[in-house]
Amino acid sequence: MSSVSESGGPRSGRPRSKCIDHAVREATLHLLEEVGYARLRMDAVAARAKVGKAALYRRWPSKAALVLQHLIGDLSPRAPADTGTLRGDLRVMTRDTIARMTHPRVHPALPELLTELVRDPALQRLFEEACLIPERDAVRAVAERAVSRGELSRMPDVGWAYAQLTGPVFVWLHLLRETADEATADRLADDVAAAWTASEEWQEREVGER
Amino acid sequence: MSSVSESGGPRSGRPRSKCIDHAVREATLHLLEEVGYARLRMDAVAARAKVGKAALYRRWPSKAALVLQHLIGDLSPRAPADTGTLRGDLRVMTRDTIARMTHPRVHPALPELLTELVRDPALQRLFEEACLIPERDAVRAVAERAVSRGELSRMPDVGWAYAQLTGPVFVWLHLLRETADEATADRLADDVAAAWTASEEWQEREVGER
Amino acid sequence: MSSVSESGGPRSGRPRSKCIDHAVREATLHLLEEVGYARLRMDAVAARAKVGKAALYRRWPSKAALVLQHLIGDLSPRAPADTGTLRGDLRVMTRDTIARMTHPRVHPALPELLTELVRDPALQRLFEEACLIPERDAVRAVAERAVSRGELSRMPDVGWAYAQLTGPVFVWLHLLRETADEATADRLADDVAAAWTASEEWQEREVGER
Amino acid sequence: MSSVSESGGPRSGRPRSKCIDHAVREATLHLLEEVGYARLRMDAVAARAKVGKAALYRRWPSKAALVLQHLIGDLSPRAPADTGTLRGDLRVMTRDTIARMTHPRVHPALPELLTELVRDPALQRLFEEACLIPERDAVRAVAERAVSRGELSRMPDVGWAYAQLTGPVFVWLHLLRETADEATADRLADDVAAAWTASEEWQEREVGER
DNA sequence: AATTAATCGAGACGGTACGTCATGTCTTGAT
DNA sequence: ATCAAGACATGACGTACCGTCTCGATTAATT
Numbered sequence: 020m021s022s023v024s025e026s027g028g029p030r031s032g033r034p035r036s037k038c039i040d041h042a043v044r045e046a047t048l049h050l051l052e053e054v055g056y057a058r059l060r061m062d063a064v065a066a067r068a069k070v071g072k073a074a075l076y077r078r079w080p081s082k083a084a085l086v087l088q089h090l091i092g093d094l095s096p097r098a099p100a101d102t103g104t105l106r107g108d109l110r111v112m113t114r115d116t117i118a119r120m121t122h123p124r125v126h127p128a129l130p131e132l133l134t135e136l137v138r139d140p141a142l143q144r145l146f147e148e149a150c151l152i153p154e155r156d157a158v159r160a161v162a163e164r165a166v167s168r169g170e171l172s173r174m175p176d177v178g179w180a181y182a183q184l185t186g187p188v189f190v191w192l193h194l195l196r197e198t199a200d201e202a203t204a205d206r207l208a209d210d211v212a213a214a215w216t217a218s219e220e221w222q223e224r225e226v227g228e229r
Numbered sequence: 230m231s232s233v234s235e236s237g238g239p240r241s242g243r244p245r246s247k248c249i250d251h252a253v254r255e256a257t258l259h260l261l262e263e264v265g266y267a268r269l270r271m272d273a274v275a276a277r278a279k280v281g282k283a284a285l286y287r288r289w290p291s292k293a294a295l296v297l298q299h300l301i302g303d304l305s306p307r308a309p310a311d312t313g314t315l316r317g318d319l320r321v322m323t324r325d326t327i328a329r330m331t332h333p334r335v336h337p338a339l340p341e342l343l344t345e346l347v348r349d350p351a352l353q354r355l356f357e358e359a360c361l362i363p364e365r366d367a368v369r370a371v372a373e374r375a376v377s378r379g380e381l382s383r384m385p386d387v388g389w390a391y392a393q394l395t396g397p398v399f400v401w402l403h404l405l406r407e408t409a410d411e412a413t414a415d416r417l418a419d420d421v422a423a424a425w426t427a428s429e430e431w432q433e434r435e436v437g438e439r
Numbered sequence: 440m441s442s443v444s445e446s447g448g449p450r451s452g453r454p455r456s457k458c459i460d461h462a463v464r465e466a467t468l469h470l471l472e473e474v475g476y477a478r479l480r481m482d483a484v485a486a487r488a489k490v491g492k493a494a495l496y497r498r499w500p501s502k503a504a505l506v507l508q509h510l511i512g513d514l515s516p517r518a519p520a521d522t523g524t525l526r527g528d529l530r531v532m533t534r535d536t537i538a539r540m541t542h543p544r545v546h547p548a549l550p551e552l553l554t555e556l557v558r559d560p561a562l563q564r565l566f567e568e569a570c571l572i573p574e575r576d577a578v579r580a581v582a583e584r585a586v587s588r589g590e591l592s593r594m595p596d597v598g599w600a601y602a603q604l605t606g607p608v609f610v611w612l613h614l615l616r617e618t619a620d621e622a623t624a625d626r627l628a629d630d631v632a633a634a635w636t637a638s639e640e641w642q643e644r645e646v647g648e649r
Numbered sequence: 650m651s652s653v654s655e656s657g658g659p660r661s662g663r664p665r666s667k668c669i670d671h672a673v674r675e676a677t678l679h680l681l682e683e684v685g686y687a688r689l690r691m692d693a694v695a696a697r698a699k700v701g702k703a704a705l706y707r708r709w710p711s712k713a714a715l716v717l718q719h720l721i722g723d724l725s726p727r728a729p730a731d732t733g734t735l736r737g738d739l740r741v742m743t744r745d746t747i748a749r750m751t752h753p754r755v756h757p758a759l760p761e762l763l764t765e766l767v768r769d770p771a772l773q774r775l776f777e778e779a780c781l782i783p784e785r786d787a788v789r790a791v792a793e794r795a796v797s798r799g800e801l802s803r804m805p806d807v808g809w810a811y812a813q814l815t816g817p818v819f820v821w822l823h824l825l826r827e828t829a830d831e832a833t834a835d836r837l838a839d840d841v842a843a844a845w846t847a848s849e850e851w852q853e854r855e856v857g858e859r
Numbered sequence: 860a861a862t863t864a865a866t867c868g869a870g871a872c873g874g875t876a877c878g879t880c881a882t883g884t885c886t887t888g889a890t
Numbered sequence: 891a892t893c894a895a896g897a898c899a900t901g902a903c904g905t906a907c908c909g910t911c912t913c914g915a916t917t918a919a920t921t
Contacts, residue, residue: 032865071868134340186396213427214420242896452891491894554760606816633847634840662870663912701873
């Protein structure tokens with residue numbers, strides 16, 4: 020993970036204090052939980068961390084970057100374990116997804132963070148590297164295992180799979196304002212498994228129809 | 230549809246001018262397309278509509294309410310036609326969804342609007358009545374037809390179905406920044422059809438296993 | 440006194456309700472005492488009088504006019520009694536002046552009313568007719584009596600006399616924020632008497648010096 | 650003179666820019682002359698000084714404070730020269746008073762400034778320190794010289810003297826809307842001299858009557 | 860040890876939009 | 891033509907927050 024706060028440059032002069040990084044992290048995460056993203060003020064972060072605002076902007080170019088940087092850890096997917104079956108692997112993944120998206124710090128900040136993400140290409144890259152790419156790798160790994168087991172005959176579209184796995188949870192949580200537990204995760208995993216399997220059958224059928 | 234700008238009660242006093250409603254609508258929609266949601270200024274709306282800012286705030290409590298009110302038309306689902314098959318009906322629905330979410334006014338405003346939606350309960354109610362409920366009705370109608378045709382033996386969860394139908398498109402468009410066409414719609418429709426069908430088989434199987 | 444609220448014009452249609460004049464007067468005076476001039480809102484007057492704002496503006500062209508109109512009674516000088524001596528007459532006048540300027544309704548509104556007076560020629564005329572002219576007449580009467588008694592040999596400048604009589608009280612009350620009682624009035628009366636008398640001596644002396 | 654814009658304490662942080670103080674002063678004084686007090690807009694001051702509105706409100710709590718602060722220089726009295734006689738000293742003072750009150754920046758702003766002064770205790774203190782106290786000192790100096798010369802046998806009331814010297818000019822200029830020149834100043838000086846002298850005679854007489 | 864140069868906390872800065880407020884006018888339908 | 895109710899345009903207000911900049915004071919690595 021390439022950190023926003025690691026600047027490439029200066030060789031001499033006073034080095035940046037490590038304990039500022041830590042204090043800012045503490046302040047940001049606490050304030051996120053207390054007031055959410057929108058009401059989180061850079062002044063407040065600086066004050067709580069007993070740090071000058073300049074120290075903040077020396078490390079992160081914007082409020083969104085600061086927050087995203089510190090939520091990345093909570094947002095990044097875990098490596099998907101091999102359970103022996105496609106449905107099992109998918110269930111592990113969806114449970115991980117739901118766990119991250121319902122995290123007390125992540126949940127209230129997610130929609131606003133997405134808004135900033137859309138606006139700022141630098142944030143997009145950060146998010147992509149920390150979340151999108153690992154998630155796609157995970158999907159790919161699961162799919163490859165399923166292919167090698169013979170559960171699938173061909174690889175599904177990894178990008179679309181990401182949308183299948185993440186989208187319903189996001190809408191479920193934020194638009195419908197429902198709660199999500201392991202049953203929700205399992206239901207989603209089954210949906211995806213069904214879609215992957217069925218799409219093969221249809222393709223075969225369609226090929227056969229010609 | 231219960232409008233934000235329709236006040237409930239009084240009979241006396243000067244009634245709110247219809248032509249202001251119209252001018253504001255025109256101004257809002259044009260500015261949305263020209264500059265998007267974030268850069269849309271209340272001052273600019275008022276100026277373009279040749280209206281005082283007070284007239285705006287008398288009708289809508291916030292910028293978000295103003296915009297949502299006027300995008301509702303573009304966001305509300307069409308009644309789903311009966312194509313004779315479940316997959317056909319679903320394809321009509323997903324195409325409609327994608328058409329709405331890629332609308333030039335809707336697309337750039339959607340993430341920010343969602344952010345406000347999450348914050349403001351009044352907006353949530355407005356959105357629910359204008360979008361969520363009709364969309365759920367549409368899903369229910371499609372599912373009921375499928376049941377009566379014998380394609381499904383039992384009704385799926387309508388709320389979850391909404392998440393299945395909307396979530397992937399949202400993520401696909403805004404997180405992955407991909408484009409969506411009719412092929413995307415069809416793929417999604419097939420996913421949902423597969424999930425609905427498969428979930429029945431699994432349930433049967435699970436019942437049989439006991 | 441020509442009232443602002445007597446419009447010259449309409450012959451036909453519904454006549455203006457007298458009881459509105461009364462209700463507005465009551466509301467204005469009470470609000471003046473309660474919140475002063477600056478925080479007195481036209482909306483509040485209308486609401487308290489249970490009257491439409493249009494009825495207000497049909498009678499008075501501005502807030503300042505409305506207030507001035509209703510304070511005129513408290514501002515207008517009483518006819519000066521003949522006490523037999525110049526100093527006695529002046530003391531009656533200064534006591535009257537101080538009584539009016541310390542009136543609970545007049546005192547807090549006076550500086551702001553003066554500001555409006557400076558701005559608005561129509562108010563100036565109203566004030567002139569109701570206060571300035573009567574006051575000058577009073578001064579003239581007192582001076583003429585003094586001349587006829589032989590206390591003065593020539594008439595003083597009536598305008599300047601008004602400034603002599605009013606100015607110190609205004610500054611005393613509003614700039615220095617002191618309280619004024621009858622002793623203050625007497626002191627002022629003596630000052631003016633001294634000035635009038637002395638100016639004659641000086642003039643004689645100056646004439647004699649030539 | 651204790652300035653509104655001088656904050657008492659802190660040693661750290663970026664100090665307030667001197668050149669902003671200067672630019673704001675320039676802008677305020679020019680706009681005062683161009684449009685007067687009532688039509689002077691804080692936005693306009695900020696724009697003309699090329700300064701953010703926040704910088705204004707950081708220094709002065711209100712428009713009235715801003716203006717008063719910058720007019721103080723024009724309002725403060727000059728030290729009264731010793732001309733050798735009481736009447737001469739008083740004429741110097743009254744000419745100074747009239748000169749200040751007819752100053753092109755001061756004259757049109759004075760009534761409105763007085764209004765704000767009455768409302769705001771902080772402004773009162775500022776005005777008191779910069780004007781009232783020096784003016785009273787000047788009066789006292791003049792009176793003491795007169796006493797030491799034998800022109801007066803006892804000190805007059807300094808506060809009342811201020812009212813005598815200032816009040817008639819204010820009323821003459823703003824209520825009567827007359828013009829004031831040196832003749833006016835001399836007339837006023839003679840009035841005050843007469844009052845001071847006469848009050849002694851009366852007191853003697855009253856003492857003698859007992 | 861002295862020098863150098865980037866850091867530090869504090870907080871002022873320009874800019875920009877916000878939502879509120881009050882005035883005086885205008886528009887209903889009813890009297 | 892009036893009435894009460896209340897919407898209207900206008901235009902200033904004071905506040906808020908962002909991201910930048912400046913101040914004098916550290917603080918390490920380099921001379």
